[in-house]
Amino acid sequence: MIDHNGTTEGPTMSRQRNATNREPATAHDPGMNGQSRNGSTQRLAAGRNEINFPMLTSAALNEGDFQETWLVEDTLVAGQPMIVAAPSKSMKTTLLIDLVLSLSMGLDFLGKFKVPRAVRVLFLSAESGLSTLQKSARAIARSKGCELSDAAGLFWCAKPPQLAHAEHLAAITDIVRNNEIEVLVCDPVYLMLGTGGNEASLFAMGELLSGINAICQEAGVTLILVHHCKKTGIEAGEPIEFSGIAWAGFEQFARQWLLISRREPYQPEQPGLHKLWLNIGGSAGHSNLLGLDIDEGPHHSRRWEVDVLPAREIRRDKQGEMDRKRAVKAAAQIERDHLALVQAAAKHRDGETLKTLRTRAGFGGTRSDLALKSALDAGDLVPVEIIKPPRKTPFQGYKLAPERGAT
Numbered sequence: 001m002i003d004h005n006g007t008t009e010g011p012t013m014s015r016q017r018n019a020t021n022r023e024p025a026t027a028h029d030p031g032m033n034g035q036s037r038n039g040s041t042q043r044l045a046a047g048r049n050e051i052n053f054p055m056l057t058s059a060a061l062n063e064g065d066f067q068e069t070w071l072v073e074d075t076l077v078a079g080q081p082m083i084v085a086a087p088s089k090s091m092k093t094t095l096l097i098d099l100v101l102s103l104s105m106g107l108d109f110l111g112k113f114k115v116p117r118a119v120r121v122l123f124l125s126a127e128s129g130l131s132t133l134q135k136s137a138r139a140i141a142r143s144k145g146c147e148l149s150d151a152a153g154l155f156w157c158a159k160p161p162q163l164a165h166a167e168h169l170a171a172i173t174d175i176v177r178n179n180e181i182e183v184l185v186c187d188p189v190y191l192m193l194g195t196g197g198n199e200a201s202l203f204a205m206g207e208l209l210s211g212i213n214a215i216c217q218e219a220g221v222t223l224i225l226v227h228h229c230k231k232t233g234i235e236a237g238e239p240i241e242f243s244g245i246a247w248a249g250f251e252q253f254a255r256q257w258l259l260i261s262r263r264e265p266y267q268p269e270q271p272g273l274h275k276l277w278l279n280i281g282g283s284a285g286h287s288n289l290l291g292l293d294i295d296e297g298p299h300h301s302r303r304w305e306v307d308v309l310p311a312r313e314i315r316r317d318k319q320g321e322m323d324r325k326r327a328v329k330a331a332a333q334i335e336r337d338h339l340a341l342v343q344a345a346a347k348h349r350d351g352e353t354l355k356t357l358r359t360r361a362g363f364g365g366t367r368s369d370l371a372l373k374s375a376l377d378a379g380d381l382v383p384v385e386i387i388k389p390p391r392k393t394p395f396q397g398y399k400l401a402p403e404r405g406a407t
Helices: 011-021 058-063 092-105 130-143 166-178 202-219 311-345 354-361 365-377 402-406
Strands: 070-072 082-086 121-125 154-157 183-187 222-228 256-262 273-282 287-295 305-310 381-386 395-400
Touching: 070 092, 082 092, 092 121, 092 130, 092 154, 092 183, 092 222, 092 256, 121 166, 166 202, 202 222, 287 311, 305 311, 311 354, 311 365, 311 381, 311 395, 354 365, 354 395, 365 381, 365 395
Parallel strands: 082 222, 082 256, 121 154, 121 183, 183 222
Antiparallel strands: 256 273, 273 287, 287 305, 381 395
16 A cells, blocks of 8 residues: 555555454445545555556656666666667777776776766677777776776676576576675676577567566676667668667667767778767667767777767768769769760861760760869860751851860
């Protein structure tokens, strides 16, 4: 039952009160219909299995303090499950290492997003291996002005659990509670879920994911699941959306997200250079689209240099580059048409109309107008009047300039 403060009491307490203070409930008893005599409190009748579903009055919801707690400002809210998704080989694990180091030491994520306080983090890794994790974590820690060993609140595990197994889940729960973990990262989650072939079932995956998150909620842990994107349906060079996340249920389950994709293909001849999109958002209302220019150096000498760029700046630069390429392409076309028009005029010593010249050159319309202007401006062609019997009125024509004709 909800008390005057808007909280609930357990069903056992309600039944004891019924037994000691008044007659057994009847069909008209407020304990049966869920409405108190003054109409201000309600409860759900509990069954024999003692299941309880806590309720709040609207007044309690209105007056309560339910403000979000930011673990990373404008990026990660405490207590809400996050999905980090990206196509294969798109830097998601390395970016997660920056995130967990920042969380564990209270340092800015990517050098931009404030971390209000340090929290204890457990990073479960099923793919990368300790050597790769060590190399990347050392470089990222150095970029933040510290050493990896300084991250006393960050724990690593390269033996991934199977989160669908009760024994494994219980063991992870004990580890989380005993070490006061506040953030749990599963990278990648597909290697830790025994889906039983149900990865396409929204209902089966929803039940599995919500069960794992419920354990984290009870322990006061924020869950971060790292997952892959589909191999098809994603436009190269553009930010990915939720529809690009692989498997059923993840899109609906996520309360916040980091979606990572490549702005440009990776160039093997430029090792360690990456240009990415980072799509940030969540049900708390935060959203952002950023570009990341990352230089992690060659594999034998890792570093971590990140430039965070506004999406509008990237799109403006990209549009400018596209305009420049179009202009270069158009200028090259005009130059080729200019030459073809001059070559056509060379076959008509006394000149010819533009219609005839462009027909011989093999193009027309706007292209011929631009080519003619270019040829006239360059002094390669000059205007001339053309008489074609039986018409006595001359046509406007063009011929090679005298100096061109001489050569």
